Structure formats: structure tokens, C-alpha cells
Amino acid sequence: MAGTLFLVGTPIGNLEDITLRAARVLAEVDVVAAEDTRRTLQLLNHLGCPKRLVACHEHNWREAVPRLVALLQEGKDVALCTDAGMPCISDPGWQLVDACREAGIPVTAAPGPAAVVTAAALSGLDSGRFVFEGFLPRQGKERRERLAALAGEERMVILYEAPHRLEKTLADLAALFPQRRAALCKDLTKRFERVERGALQALAEQYAGLPDRPQGEYALVLAPWQAESMPQASQDPREALCRCREAGVPKKDAVRQVADALALPKREVYRLAEELWD
Numbered sequence: 507m508a509g510t511l512f513l514v515g516t517p518i519g520n521l522e523d524i525t526l527r528a529a530r531v532l533a534e535v536d537v538v539a540a541e542d543t544r545r546t547l548q549l550l551n552h553l554g555c556p557k558r559l560v561a562c563h564e565h566n567w568r569e570a571v572p573r574l575v576a577l578l579q580e581g582k583d584v585a586l587c588t589d590a591g592m593p594c595i596s597d598p599g600w601q602l603v604d605a606c607r608e609a610g611i612p613v614t615a616a617p618g619p620a621a622v623v624t625a626a627a628l629s630g631l632d633s634g635r636f637v638f639e640g641f642l643p644r645q646g647k648e649r650r651e652r653l654a655a656l657a658g659e660e661r662m663v664i665l666y667e668a669p670h671r672l673e674k675t676l677a678d679l680a681a682l683f684p685q686r687r688a689a690l691c692k693d694l695t696k697r698f699e700r701v702e703r704g705a706l707q708a709l710a711e712q713y714a715g716l717p718d719r720p721q722g723e724y725a726l727v728l729a730p731w732q733a734e735s736m737p738q739a740s741q742d743p744r745e746a747l748c749r750c751r752e753a754g755v756p757k758k759d760a761v762r763q764v765a766d767a768l769a770l771p772k773r774e775v776y777r778l779a780e781e782l783w784d
Contacts, residue, residue, distance in 0.1 A: 508579050508611045509536070509578045509579075509583040510583050510584075510611070510614060511578060511583075511586060511611060512583065512585045512614060512616055513586050513592065513594065513603070513615040513616070514586065514593070514616045515593075515616065515617045515618020515620065516528065516546075516587050516590060517549075517619055517695065518591045518624065519694055519699070520696065521549070523619050524618065525617075529555075531585055531616045532550060532557070532585055532587075533553065535557065535584060535585040536557075536558065536577075537558045537582055537584045537585070538557045538559050538584070539560045539562040539574055539585065539602065540559050540587050540588075541588040541589050541597060541598050546587050549587070557585075560573065560577075560584075562599070562602060567598060571601050572605075575609055579609065579611070585616075586599050586603075590621070591618070591620045592618065592620045595620055595622065596641065619695065621723075621725050622666075622725065624694050624695065625691040625725035625727050626664060628694070629689035629691065630689065631687060632730055635660075637664070639663060639664065639665050641668070644671065649678075653682060654682075654755045654756055657750070657759050657760075658759045658762060659730070660730050662728065662730055664725060664728075665728070666724070666725055666726075667726055669719060669724065670720075672724055676690075676710040676726075680706040682750075684706055685705045685707065686705065686728055686732075687704070687728075688703070688726060689701055689726075690709055690725075691725040691726070692722045692724055693722045693723055694725065696722075698722070743764050743770055743774075743778055744778050744782070747760055747775070761775045764779075
């Protein structure tokens with residue numbers, strides 16, 4: 507009889523956030539598959555249940571997944587952990603879950619903390635509907651297209667960002683919609699947790715040219731798009747369209763945003779856009 511794969515949510519910062527069930531599962535399984543065996547070993551030692559560890563991450567999953575499936579088929583129970591939060595949520599793991607589903611191996615979860623929902627709750631912004639973008643592409647056309655796609659997003663948007671790319675990401679977003687409300691969440695549930703709120707332009711200026719590189723882990727929450735968050739250096743629709751075009755916003759989205767923001771007929775704005783985008 508096959509074993510069971512448990513997706514175990516682990517603390518994103520404060521170790522006291524481990525659930526009773528997650529601690530029990532980690533104590534009872536035969537094997538723990540870990541994104542980083544060193545970090546997971548620290549958690550297991552804290553819980554007093556050191557286990558056989560198998561590395562399973564984005565660089566070795568092709569080799570690790572068949573090995574773990576074989577262990578499960580032998581009847582071993584396996585827990586999958588990532589460095590922090592829920593496996594498979596902007597973290598490794600979905601390939602193992604997919605392989606287990608295909609092989610008919612039972613999969614269940616001992617859910618726990620996730621930075622995405624924690625940031626949404628702490629932001630104080632409208633979180634009735636949200637979209638999770640994870641980490642943005644680092645550069646090039648893919649990054650520009652992803653940023654442009656966020657321009658007219660009417661749901662809350664949640665991003666993760668590395669500290670050494672934070673300044674650039676804030677600057678890129680502020681160029682698109684400087685007045686869009688945002689919350690920058692740092693080191694959630696940790697001792698020096700901080701949530702900074704304000705317009706993207708203000709946050710970008712705050713983090714521009716800092717003498718020391720920011721440290722920590724960041725989640726950036728953008729308020730749902732509204733007309734007042736459109737880039738408007740003036741009431742000139744041509745200027746607003748130019749700023750959208752420079753930021754990589756598609757023509758169709760730019761026309762809608764400028765027309766809404768400046769209360770102008772879309773036909774009029776579209777005529778101006780035709781001149782700029784041709």
C-alpha cells in the first residue's frame with residue numbers, strides 16, 4: 507500500500523506559527539523532502555524530530571521526484587516542506603504533487619502560514635479579490651509585458667521581491683502608476699516586521715539611492731486599479747498617453763486608463779493614441 511504525501515506549511519518567520527498538526531505530521535512521517543535541507547533541519551531540531559531528509563528544489567526536481575515517488579510507492583509517508591510557507595505557492599513542489607496524482611498516490615495538506623495572504627491582510631487595502639504575481643521577471647521584454655499587464659488590474663496585486671531588486675521594481679511600478687496606493691511588507695511575523703503604506707511614487711523615492719542595500723524579505727501589495735492611480739503629471743491626455751507608452755502599457759489599456767482618469771470620450775483618446783503608437 508502506497509504511503510501519503512503531506513504538503514506541510516511551515517512558519518514564514520516566527521517558529522511559533524507551526525500548527526499542531528504540522529508538527530505531528532513532521533514527527534510521524536518517514537521522510538521529509540525539503541527545498542533546503544539545512545533550513546528544514548533547523549526546524550526539525552527545534553521540534554525535536556530530526557528525520558531523513560531528501561532535497562527537492564527547482565534545480566534537482568527531475569531527479570528528486572522519481573526518487574520520492576518510489577519511496578511513497580514502497581509505503582513510506584513523505585512530508586514536503588519549503589523554506590517558509592506553503593509548498594507549491596511560489597515555491598517548489600507542484601511537480602511532485604503532479605507525479606503523485608498521476609501515480610495514484612494519496613496527497614493531502616497540513617496547511618500553514620503563507621506570506622501572500624498575510625501581506626494582503628496586513629496591507630489595509632481592499633483584499634476582496636486579489637491576484638498573486640509572485641516574483642516579476644528580472645528584465646527584458648517579459649518583465650515589460652508583465653508590468654504592463656498590471657496597469658489595468660482591478661484586483662489587489664501581490665508581488666514578492668528580493669531586497670537587491672526592490673529599488674528597481676518600485677521605480678518601474680511608480681513610472682506606470684505613481685499615485686497607486688501600495689503597502690510594502692517586510693519580514694512578516696519576524697521580530698522587525700514592518701508595513702509601509704503610501705503611493706508608489708513616495709515609496710519609490712524613499713528607497714531610491716539608499717547608501718545601504720535593503721535587507722530582509724519583501725511582499726509588495728498594490729491596491730486595485732482606480733482612475734485616480736493613473737499617471738497624470740497634468741490634465742493633458744497626450745502626456746498621459748506618452749507616459750503609458752514609455753512604461754510599456756498596451757495601447758488599448760492606455761486608452762481606457764487615460765479616458766477614465768481624465769473623463770474624456772474614448773474615441774478622442776483613441777485618436778491621440780493612434781498617432782503615438784503608429
